[in-house]
Amino acid sequence: MTHAIEIKGLGHWFGTGELRRQILFDVDLTIAPGEIVILTGPSGSGKTTLLTLIGALRAVEQGSLTLFGRELHGASDNDRIAVRRRIGFIFQQHNLLGFLTARQNVEMALELDPAIDATERRNLATAMLAAVGLGERLDHPPAKLSGGQKQRVAVARALVGNPALVLADEPTASLDKVTGHEVATLIERLARERGASILLVTHDPRILGIADRIVAMEDGRIVDAAEHRHS
Amino acid sequence: MTPPVMLASRLAWRQLTHQPARLASAVAGVVFACLLVFMQLGFHDALFDSATSTARAIRGDIIIFSRQSETTSRTSGLPRARLMQALADPDVARVTPVYLGQVIWKNPETAVRRSIMVLGADPDSGIFALEGVSAAAERLRQRDTLLFDAQSRPEYGPIGERLARGATTVEVANRTTEVVGLFRLGASFAADGNLLTSDVNFHRLVRDRTPDMVDVGAVFLKAGADVNAVQSRLAGLLPDDIRVMPRDAFIASERAYWANSAAIGFIFLFGVAMGLVVGFVIVYQILFTDVATHLSEYATLKAMGYTDRYLLAVVFSEALMLAALGFVPGLALSWWLFGISAEATFLPMLLRPDMAASVFALIFAMCAASGAVAVRKLRDANPADMF
Numbered sequence: 001m002t003h004a005i006e007i008k009g010l011g012h013w014f015g016t017g018e019l020r021r022q023i024l025f026d027v028d029l030t031i032a033p034g035e036i037v038i039l040t041g042p043s044g045s046g047k048t049t050l051l052t053l054i055g056a057l058r059a060v061e062q063g064s065l066t067l068f069g070r071e072l073h074g075a076s077d078n079d080r081i082a083v084r085r086r087i088g089f090i091f092q093q094h095n096l097l098g099f100l101t102a103r104q105n106v107e108m109a110l111e112l113d114p115a116i117d118a119t120e121r122r123n124l125a126t127a128m129l130a131a132v133g134l135g136e137r138l139d140h141p142p143a144k145l146s147g148g149q150k151q152r153v154a155v156a157r158a159l160v161g162n163p164a165l166v167l168a169d170e171p172t173a174s175l176d177k178v179t180g181h182e183v184a185t186l187i188e189r190l191a192r193e194r195g196a197s198i199l200l201v202t203h204d205p206r207i208l209g210i211a212d213r214i215v216a217m218e219d220g221r222i223v224d225a226a227e228h229r230h231s
Numbered sequence: 232m233t234p235p236v237m238l239a240s241r242l243a244w245r246q247l248t249h250q251p252a253r254l255a256s257a258v259a260g261v262v263f264a265c266l267l268v269f270m271q272l273g274f275h276d277a278l279f280d281s282a283t284s285t286a287r288a289i290r291g292d293i294i295i296f297s298r299q300s301e302t303t304s305r306t307s308g309l310p311r312a313r314l315m316q317a318l319a320d321p322d323v324a325r326v327t328p329v330y331l332g333q334v335i336w337k338n339p340e341t342a343v344r345r346s347i348m349v350l351g352a353d354p355d356s357g358i359f360a361l362e363g364v365s366a367a368a369e370r371l372r373q374r375d376t377l378l379f380d381a382q383s384r385p386e387y388g389p390i391g392e393r394l395a396r397g398a399t400t401v402e403v404a405n406r407t408t409e410v411v412g413l414f415r416l417g418a419s420f421a422a423d424g425n426l427l428t429s430d431v432n433f434h435r436l437v438r439d440r441t442p443d444m445v446d447v448g449a450v451f452l453k454a455g456a457d458v459n460a461v462q463s464r465l466a467g468l469l470p471d472d473i474r475v476m477p478r479d480a481f482i483a484s485e486r487a488y489w490a491n492s493a494a495i496g497f498i499f500l501f502g503v504a505m506g507l508v509v510g511f512v513i514v515y516q517i518l519f520t521d522v523a524t525h526l527s528e529y530a531t532l533k534a535m536g537y538t539d540r541y542l543l544a545v546v547f548s549e550a551l552m553l554a555a556l557g558f559v560p561g562l563a564l565s566w567w568l569f570g571i572s573a574e575a576t577f578l579p580m581l582l583r584p585d586m587a588a589s590v591f592a593l594i595f596a597m598c599a600a601s602g603a604v605a606v607r608k609l610r611d612a613n614p615a616d617m618f
Contacts, residue, residue, distance in 0.1 A: 057534060057615040085536035095531040099249030111238050112536050157535075 004068065004165055004197040005031040005054060011062035012049055023049045025220045027063070033164070036188060036198040038208055041217035047201050048169065050217070054199060055087055055167045056080040068164055085112055088158030088196070090168040090187065094150040096142040102129060102153045103138040109157045128160040129153070132186060148179035155183065159190050166191055168200040172207055184210055239541055243548035246521060254556075257517040261557020261594060262564065264510025268590050269565035269582070270572070271502035276586065277578035278495055279486050281419035285350070286485040288416055289329055290360050291449030292458050293465065294481035296474045300446070302488045304348070304421030306331055308444030309473050317448070317465055322456035327356040328445035330430060332437040333422075337402040338388040345386055347403075348422035349377075351433025358449055363414045364427060370411040371429045377403070379410045382417040383424025384577050404436045418577040420495070507597045514553055514598050518546060518605035526612045534614035543606050550602030554595045561594070562587060 012024040024046045031037050039047045052058045053065060053072075059080070060073040067083055075083070088109075096105045106125035110116050116124070129138055132152040134145075142150050151171065158166055168187060172180030184207035191198045200211070208214060216224040247254050285303045295314065299307035314326040330351035335344050352358045354368035363378070370376055379390045379401075390410060393399070399409045403426065416425045434442055452461055458477050466475040476484065490496035522529065529542055566582050573580035 052615045055534065055614075081536050081538055084534060089531070089534045091531065093527065095527050097246075097525070097528050099246045104245070108532065109535055111235075114235075 002032075003030045003066070004033045004035070005029065005199070006066040007054075007064070009063035010050075010053065010060070010065055012046075012053060012058075013061060014049075023220050024053075027220075027222055029215065029222060031197050031199060033197055034192070034195045036191065036210060036212045037200070038211035038214045039199060039201045039217060040203065040208075040214060041223075045217040046220040047217045051167055051169055051199065051201055054165075055089065056083040085161075086164050088161065088163035088166040090151075090154055090158045090166065090171045092170040092173045094142065094147075094154040096150055096153055096157075098142055101139045101141055102134060102145065102156075105142070105153055106157045106160050109161045113161065124160055125156075128156040131190065132156045148175055148183060151175060151179075151183050152186065155187055155190070159187075159194065159196070162194055163196055166196050166198045166200075168198065168202075170202055170204070171200070172202065172204050177206060180204060181206055235541060236544055239544035240548035240552075243545045243552060246525075246545070247549055247552060253517065257514060257553050258556045258560075260513030260517070261510055261553050261598065262561040264506050264513070264597065265558055265561025265590060265594055266565055266568070267506025267509065268503050268593055269561065269586070270568060271499045271506060272586055272590065273565070273569055273572065273580050273582065274578070275496065275499035275503075276583075277573075277576070277580050278420055278499070279489060280579045280581075281417055282421060282489045283482050283485045284417050284419055285331070285348070285422075285425075286482045288350070288359055288361050289447060289449055289478075290358050290451075291327070291478055292452045292456075293450040293462050294476050294478055295326075295448030295450060295465075295469070296476065296481065297446075298472050298474050302421070302485055303331055303447065304419075306446040308440070308446055309448065311443050311445050313469055313473055314445065314448040314450075316469055317450055319468065320461060320464055322453050322461045323465075324451045324453045325356075327352060327358045327449045327451070328430065328442075329358060329447040329449060330433045330437070330440070331446040332433070332440065334404040334426070334436050336387055336424070336426070338386065339390075339393065339398070339401050340388045343386070345423065347383070347387065347424045347426055349403075349426040349428060349433060349436060351428050351430045351437075354429045359414075359427065361414045361416060361427070363412060367412040367414075371427075371432070373411075375406060375408040375432060375435060376411045377408055377426045377428040377432060378412045378414045380416045380418075380425035380427070381413040382415050382577060384418050387424045404438070406436060408432075408436075417579060420489075503593075507593060510557075510594065510597050511601050514550060514601035515605055517553070518549060518601055519608055521549065522546060522605055522608040522612075526608075529609060529612040530614045530616065533612060539609065542609055542612075546606045546609065547599065547602045550598040550605075551595065554591075554598035558591055558594050562590075 007027055007029040010024055010027040013020055013022050015021050041047050053060060056072055065072045068086060070083060103125045106128055107121045110121045110124060126138060129135060132155055134149060134152055137145060172184055175183060188210040215222055297307045297309040311328055314328055317323055317326050332349050333346050334349050336347040337344050354371040357365055367378055381391055391413060394410060401408055401410055414427055418424060434440060462475055462477055469475060569580040569582050
């Protein structure tokens with residue numbers, strides 16, 4: 001497996017009949033294992049649609065999308081669910097379950113793997129929360145955490161299962177400047193430690209520095225694939 | 232390794248217990264539904280128990296009944312000669328006529344008059360499956376004597392107390408009669424109280440009836456006779472104006488009368504349905520709100536790789552936990568209310584284990600149905616809309 005993600009000639013449409021409208025046009029993109037790519041572009045440029053396709057949250061309609069060497073075009077719902085278990089998702093909102101503590105929320109990402117028993121789940125979640133700086137807040141419910149802390153729990157949840165790929169959509173949009181930068185560098189550090197690739201959609205110019213490469217989209221096409229070496 | 236179902240129900244439990252006030256209101260809804268269903272079923276069963284109490288009090292292997300009679304509480308007589316004809320069958324040991332009627336009873340304390348059911352039969356026949364009747368046979372053979380049903384409604388007067396202090400004289404159908412003892416049959420929807428006497432005394436009280444017209448004929452068979460075979464022989468032998476039924480069928484037809492023609496069964500079953508609908512709506516509200524307010528969290532779980540089946544299991548676990556949590560206090564409260572209702576109505580309100588089992592099944596089904604409707608909202612949790 002040479003690429004984490006390999007996309008060739010990807011097209012996508014929304015709507016039916018006369019309202020049917022093409023969102024993505026002939027997209028080509030490859031991301032290497034461990035590579036950190038930021039996807040930018042104006043609203044409506046198709047970057048979110050691309051992210052949902054890569055995240056196996058939508059079925060591929062045209063072209064080829066290979067994730068970890070597995071073709072998603074024509075994959076069944078169950079195949080897509082299996083692929084999703086190897087991806088860590090970070091959303092604009094933290095989307096933590098309010099009735100669970102921070103640690104229980106992180107453990108939810110591990111309960112899908114029957115090979116991990118309860119003790120191991122607990123240990124892994126504890127270690128992961130310590131790694132995001134919340135070792136003292138394991139048993140806090142989300143309501144008792146600040147915005148930045150909640151997003152860190154979400155980061156811990158996305159990364160605790162050692163995903164090969166992290167997909168993040170505007171993870172800093174609901175945070176202030178300092179906290180946003182902290183969370184972004186946290187994502188970067190943890191992903192690099194684990195060798196995970198990152199595809200991050202953002203408008204936030206302050207966090208572009210974490211990327212190996214920045215890809216810009218406009219009107220459903222990739223317009224610029226500039227190299228941006230991380231220092 | 233913990234099986235996924237256990238993890239799903241643990242998640243359900245954590246979600247339910249996170250907000251104790253909401254949990255309490257959901258459980259209260261289930262308890263209320265339980266109470267409604269239990270009370271309706273209790274009254275329903277009590278009605279049928281009491282309505283068939285007269286039929287069940289009559290012994291015999293085969294019952295002969297007029298085809299025009301629908302129920303023992305309103306009979307058309309049948310000629311006594313039919314009973315004599317039945318004796319022609321070689322397997323018939325004896326036939327006992329039973330007389331049923333309504334008379335006016337005067338409350339000895341307040342002088343208020345009220346209709347009361349009276350049962351009459353030969354005191355030596357042992358026809359009544361009621362405690363204390365056989366022992367009183369000797370006294371019932373005397374003129375103008377009778378037994379009073381101790382479970383009659385209190386409007387007939389404190390007869391038991393009066394007996395204890397020796398005041399035995401009462402006025403029935405404008406005749407001075409003597410209460411010589413008590414028996415226990417119970418008030419029913421058709422009769423507020425009962426009297427029991429000999430066939431001879433019965434005709435002294437019920438003047439418009441002759442001994443030639445009986446209400447129920449009780450046929451006793453010789454040992455070893457086949458009830459169904461004799462029943463079909465008698466049905467062929469006797470004219471078409473009567474029905475010949477094994478005793479069980481007689482009781483069942485009495486029950487069916489109240490269940491169908493009287494529409495009383497429908498009323499109570501309607502009450503049961505209303506209770507279940509109320510419970511369904513309350514549980515559905517709770518579950519639907521849970522799903523609707525956590526849509527993005529559920530969608531996140533789907534994005535993480537949780538299957539629809541797992542999330543269904545979470546919602547269903549919540550439903551079934553609510554059923555179990557509501558049933559236990561519902562059962563306890565109903566048991567208490569049954570006692571109160573029995574005292575107030577003089578009906579045999581019994582909370583039998585089989586009734587508790589069927590209510591549990593109904594409440595379980597009700598909660599599962601609420602869950603089934605609420606999970607449709609889960610379809611709105613689309614992880615692709617999360618970005």
